[in-house]
Amino acid sequence: MPAEKPMLQCYNRGCGQKYDPDTNTDGNILEWNRTAKSCRHHPGLPVFHDAYKGWGCCNKKCTDFTEFLNIKGCTLSKHSNVKPPEPEKPVVKDDIPDTEEVEVKAIVPPSLQRPPIDTPMVIMKPNIAPSLMQQLSAPQQEEKKEALESDEIQIGTNCKNGGCQVTYQGPDTNNSLCTYHPGVPIFHEGMKYWSCCQRKTSDFNSFLNQAGCNQGRHVWKKDESEMQKVQCRWDFHQTGTHVIVSVYAKKYCPKESIVKLSPIRLCLKLVFPQQADATFDLDYELRGIIDVSASEVSMYGTKVEIKMKKAEPGAWTKLGSLIETKDEKKETKTRSNIDNVTPQMQAVDLDDL
Known part of the structure; x- marks a missing residue:
C-alpha cells in the first residue's frame, strides 16, 4: 500500500484544520466551500473588552469563551501552515525621566513671642448674674458674721473632726466620745478613702458612713488659720478659640472677689463673707497665650466662669502650671506624702469593707 501523504496544520486564525498541500491551490472559492476544502478563518485579531470576546474583522461578540472559539471564520482562502505574526506590543520607553517627589509641608504660622511672667x-x-446678688443679702451676711465672732456654740453645729457625725445639742454633748478620722479624705481613680485607715470604696455614701479609726474630743470650731482658706472644685475645657475655666462656689461676694488676667497668667481670688472672709485663691501660669481684651468673666450663683480667648490657634495640652506661695508649697509637699501611700492600697478588696 502506498504511504499516506502527510497532512499539514493550518495556522490561520479560527480554522484549526489539517489539509493536503496538493489540493490546497487557488481556484473557485465556491468550489472549495462545497468540498469543505477551503480555509474559513478570521484575518483580524481577537478582541477582549469589557467581558466581551470577538474578532476585529467581523462584528461578532459573545461573553462565553467556548462560544467565542466556535465563531466561524468570516473569510475564505487557502490554508497556510505559516504562523501569523504576533501583534506588536506597545513599546515602553525607558527614557522617561523619573518624577521627583515633592514634600508638601503644612503652612505653620509664626508663633507669638511669649511675654514675661511679670507682665x-x-x-x-465680671458679668454678674441677678440670681447671685439675691443670694447675698446684707442681713444674712451680718447675722453669719456675728455668729462666727461669738464664742457661743450654736445648737446643731457639726463636729469639725473628719468622719464624726455628732451635732452639738448642748454642754452634755461634750461628754460623748468623738470617733473620727485624723487623716484627710483622698479621691483617686474613682476610689474614696481616708489616708489614716486606708479603707477604699467606690460608693460615696459608704465613704461618708465609714466609722472613724480614732477616738478623742469633739471640735466645734475650726482654727482661725483653717477658716481663712476655702477649697473649691474647679476644672477647665477648651474649644478651637477659647479656654474656659470654671470654679464651682456658692455664697461668695462678687464685689470683693477679683479676677486678673495677663497674656500668660490667670489670678483669681474669691471671698466668702459668711465664713469670716475666707478666700479661695487660684494663680496659674497659662500654657498658651491669650488675648485679654477679648476675654470675659461671668459670675453665677454656683460658679465663676473665666472665658479666655486664645491669641493663636492650637490645642493646649494642659491649663498651665500653678504658681504657689510658700504656704501652698508646704501644703503640696504634705499632699505628695499622702499620695505616696496610694500604691500600697491598690490590693484592698472592697468585699472586706
Whole structure:
C-alpha cells in the first residue's frame, strides 16, 4: 500500500484544520466551500473588552469563551501552515525621566513671642448674674458674721473632726466620745478613702458612713488659720478659640472677689463673707497665650466662669502650671506624702469593707 501523504496544520486564525498541500491551490472559492476544502478563518485579531470576546474583522461578540472559539471564520482562502505574526506590543520607553517627589509641608504660622511672667495684669470686670446678688443679702451676711465672732456654740453645729457625725445639742454633748478620722479624705481613680485607715470604696455614701479609726474630743470650731482658706472644685475645657475655666462656689461676694488676667497668667481670688472672709485663691501660669481684651468673666450663683480667648490657634495640652506661695508649697509637699501611700492600697478588696 502506498504511504499516506502527510497532512499539514493550518495556522490561520479560527480554522484549526489539517489539509493536503496538493489540493490546497487557488481556484473557485465556491468550489472549495462545497468540498469543505477551503480555509474559513478570521484575518483580524481577537478582541477582549469589557467581558466581551470577538474578532476585529467581523462584528461578532459573545461573553462565553467556548462560544467565542466556535465563531466561524468570516473569510475564505487557502490554508497556510505559516504562523501569523504576533501583534506588536506597545513599546515602553525607558527614557522617561523619573518624577521627583515633592514634600508638601503644612503652612505653620509664626508663633507669638511669649511675654514675661511679670507682665502687668488687668482686673476683669465680671458679668454678674441677678440670681447671685439675691443670694447675698446684707442681713444674712451680718447675722453669719456675728455668729462666727461669738464664742457661743450654736445648737446643731457639726463636729469639725473628719468622719464624726455628732451635732452639738448642748454642754452634755461634750461628754460623748468623738470617733473620727485624723487623716484627710483622698479621691483617686474613682476610689474614696481616708489616708489614716486606708479603707477604699467606690460608693460615696459608704465613704461618708465609714466609722472613724480614732477616738478623742469633739471640735466645734475650726482654727482661725483653717477658716481663712476655702477649697473649691474647679476644672477647665477648651474649644478651637477659647479656654474656659470654671470654679464651682456658692455664697461668695462678687464685689470683693477679683479676677486678673495677663497674656500668660490667670489670678483669681474669691471671698466668702459668711465664713469670716475666707478666700479661695487660684494663680496659674497659662500654657498658651491669650488675648485679654477679648476675654470675659461671668459670675453665677454656683460658679465663676473665666472665658479666655486664645491669641493663636492650637490645642493646649494642659491649663498651665500653678504658681504657689510658700504656704501652698508646704501644703503640696504634705499632699505628695499622702499620695505616696496610694500604691500600697491598690490590693484592698472592697468585699472586706
